[in-house]
Amino acid sequence: MFVAWLPFALLAAFAPAHESAVHKHHRKGVHCMDVIERTDCAIEQFEEVLDQDTRERELVTDAMVRLLRLYRKAGDTEGLSNVLRRYWDVGTARQSRGHLPYGMRFFSPELDVMFVADIAKIREAPLLKKVGAQTAEFIFTCDEQTRADIGMTQRWRRAERIASTRGVPTHQVYYEAMDARRVRREKAQARQRERDDSRRGKAAAAKNDKKKKDHEESTAPIFSEMQCELAKRLGQDSLIGWKRMSGAASHQNYRRSMLLAEIPGVRPLIDKAVRDGGLRTVEDDHWVLTDTEFAGQAVHVVRVDLDQLLIAREDMLAPALVAARKQKRRMNKELERLAQQVPRDSAMIFAMTQAAVVGTGFGGMRDGASTMLQALLPKPKGLQVSVSTADVAGVFTRVPTNNAVKGRMLVNLVQTVLEGQAQEDPEAARWLENLDIAEAGDRRALLAAYLVDSEQMAKMLWDG
DSSP states (O other): HHHHHHHHHHHTTTTTTTOOOOHHHHHHIIIIIISSOOOOHHHHHHHHHHOOOOOOHHEEEEEEHHHHHHHHHOHHHHHHHHHHHHHHTTSSSSSSSSTOOOEEEEEEETOEEEEEEEEEHHHOOOOHHHHHOOOOOOOHHHHHHHHHHHHHHHHHHHHHHHHHOOOOOOOHHHHHHHHHHHHHHHHHHHHHHHHHHHHHHHHHHEEEHHHHHHHHHHHHOOOHHHHHHHHHHHTTTTTTTTTTEEEEEETEEEEEEEEEETTTTTTHHHHHHHHHTTTEETTTEEEEEEEEETEEEEEEEEETTTTTTOOOHHHHHHHHHHHHHHOOOOOOOOHHHHHSSSSSTTTEEEEEEEHHHHHHHHHOOHHHHHHHHHHHHHHBOEEOOOOOOSSSSSEEEEEEEEEEHHHHHHHHHHHHHHEEEEEEEHHHHHHHHHHEEEEESSEEEEEEEEEOOOOHHHHIIIOO
């Protein structure tokens, strides 16, 4: 009798104290999925998580990502669509403004494309640790030689693992992978040339390639050019110690852009940079980067909160300074509203206003094609993207629309295009298997989700 009772007593003794319902169902779901490998049990428990009235959004997100994997494995398209539709609603009834950094409120209202990257959350993601111990440093380093060394080391380790299973030398696998990467790049370039040639002819394609290159060189935003420059002035060779990095730009001219860096303990670093000559003091909490320019103008740095630095070119700075001193909100209201609707546990947030989506999506088309497609397709009210990180990364996209019927039409159109793309390109087909598309429950938004596990992430980073 005692022996039979003992296991239950031990389980009770080590059960989590004061465990909430959402924690209980999540724990049981993980046990069913990862330990006893019972899909039906795991689905039941994770669905219970979604039904709980809770503010513990991170557990809810993990449950949804796991459900998407389970439903995909089971071939349950209806279950997939239902989970995808709930991602933007479950656990977000009590919204908070805390997932947008304070300093973003001083951004220029003309900026209609934005992102927030929670570097602290990304670097601690179990997914990156599964991919490799140096993966986070590879992503956030500002030293290209360090990035190249890490990439080479990780590729060699992958080659060692594969070689041990094949019973061949490591260098053979390593150089085979190198040749495969080169072939994939050449095939992708050839497919792009074919598409360009078929649409515009070879001469027009060559001219367009030059225009595209010139355009890309002239429109890089400040947050893609100055973040590492700032880090180096502060004595850092990586962004990995930053808490968050945020940026916004105008879709009409990406040079019209701002950067917000949230760096713990930044003030002593600034003082040292001033002593070393990397920064020059303008006034209290206001500096300029020495011997550097962005878009032909000086680059200014303003401390708008304890550890938050706003970086902007000179002609965009004055209104932001006035707003910061008066504590007056300037940020594009439509953009802020879209961003605030993204779940706050996101590791990365991306948003675009309606004007930015239309301008970016149709701006490069001929007038006739643009007019026809805008009449046919639902008018987007913006774009929202949430990136979640756990054992699996999930990229969740939402496009609010104004027309439910056209929304269904677009879902069908996108699915048809993707199926055709998969038939033409077997490599693309393997990646598209992880993409799910659906309508929102109220049929007023188009939804998409893409899941990436550690093996796929490793292929993206080391085999691409």
